[in-house]
Amino acid sequence: MLFVPGDSERKFAKAAAIGADALILDLEDAVAPSMKVAARALVAELIAQNRTRDWAFFVRVNPFDTGMTFDDMAAVVKPGLDGLLIPKANGADDIARIAAELDRLEAATGMANGSVKIAVVATETPKAMFNLGSYTPPHPRLIALTWGAEDLAAAIGATANKEADGSWTFPYQVARTHCLYAAAAAEVAPLDTLYADFRDADGLEADCRRSRRDGFTGRIAIHPDQVAVINRCYAPSADEIAEAQKIVDAFAAQPDAGTLGIDGKMYDIPHLKAAQKTLASA
Template sequence: MKLRSLLFVPGDRPERFDKAAASGADAIILDLEDSVAPERKGYARDAIAAWLAGTRGCTAFVRVNPLEGGQTADDLAIILPAAPDGIMLPKAEGAASILALEELAGQGRLPPILPIATETPAALFELGSYRSVRDRLAGLTWGAEDLPASIGATSTREADGRYTAPIEMARSLTLFAAHAAGVAAIDTVFPRIDAMDDLAAYVGRARRDGFTGMMAIHPVQVAAINGGFTPTPAEVDHARAVVDAFAANPGAGVLKLDGKMIDRPHLVQAQRVLAAI
């Protein structure tokens, strides 16, 4: 499942579902949580289930409500019969939350799960546990809104736009947890839709740091995200040259390529580049 871009769509706005599916996003996230008012949850469930039962045209996740809110079972009861491609779980707190979700759904009924893994203080201490449920995961992602609210932080950003130290730590821990579990590392949303240069810089930083994809809040962001997480032709050519060099010298630990020394970490990186094509 390629997950460079994942586009949020409010679950109570079914007139937007087809447009989101046609946006070019690798997946859409039909939302039952924050973007849907409590009195419209039932309508949103039915709208999502009806759309999923039709011709989707793209990979579709559903973000259910948090486990502690008492609405997750109702979400699953309506959504799962329509066979979504994945479930996004907000306010997840490690493997225990994945197992709790599985119990609510019934064993073997859940599609791959994408936890939002940093929305509570306790969640940060459970990130390593996702390794034990890696076979149930589509990836790991994080959020920059609920966590600061839960600890009383007054801002997530420095004056120059960088994340504050606590928020940056949550981002980094999610990145490492995803790679430790061997699943996709999905960066959080960029909140502005009128700053495409800033978005491109944000995407570039995410890929540089090791994220493999990113969430989006508007279709206008999708092309920049897809482009930023797609290797350039030059990167692909170099990666193939590295792989070919080691294939031709299977016993070598270090080789010379284009005047530079390469070793096994370069091979691993080259394989990641080729896997992202």
């Protein structure tokens, strides 16, 4: 999911052809306060064009504490919008408020109920950290949880959130991990946070490999140059697909077996479930 500043039609035009699965037109942090109204109008215009595309159109609205959330939604909820990214959410109650407004706006614009999905930045406030379990059971519109460290660091008064080697300090490892668990519990996509140094392709690739290993299925990008690396890293390799297919086929051939030996290794039902997920992602 590639962030695009909501006040830049030029950057949008470039991003639209870059290969991301979703573009997030940003009305929040990427837009200066003086440009918020103009950005909202531009994003609304881009959505109204409802062009043929192979990516999903998301908008990150401003959070509730700005008083701008519902005005943003009123402008952008129209045919052509696929989803909203909700920042600084404190838990599922905030998503229920968003969803109720979506019900009203979809009806007013002739959209089918439930057309607009919701992804949530779920760790940006201290209160949110205690409410990650509230997303289970998930709202029908909820499709993904992601996490963020910068706003959380500011909220708790941290002087830094990274170690000297670039790794997250412990409080933000906790935020990352709990977001992953919360997404898995809600059975929605866990999306890793952005990798800030967009010039460091090698570092991004290594971080994506670790992220996918841990269970994340994708991540946020902040620059078009990051998209190809992210797409490659979160897609299963040919070897992984072949291995997964071998496991699925073996269990299909012996449906009453709970454990099987394949090429000298033992596999059980958790391995089968993991293999099925690999094939689904492929």
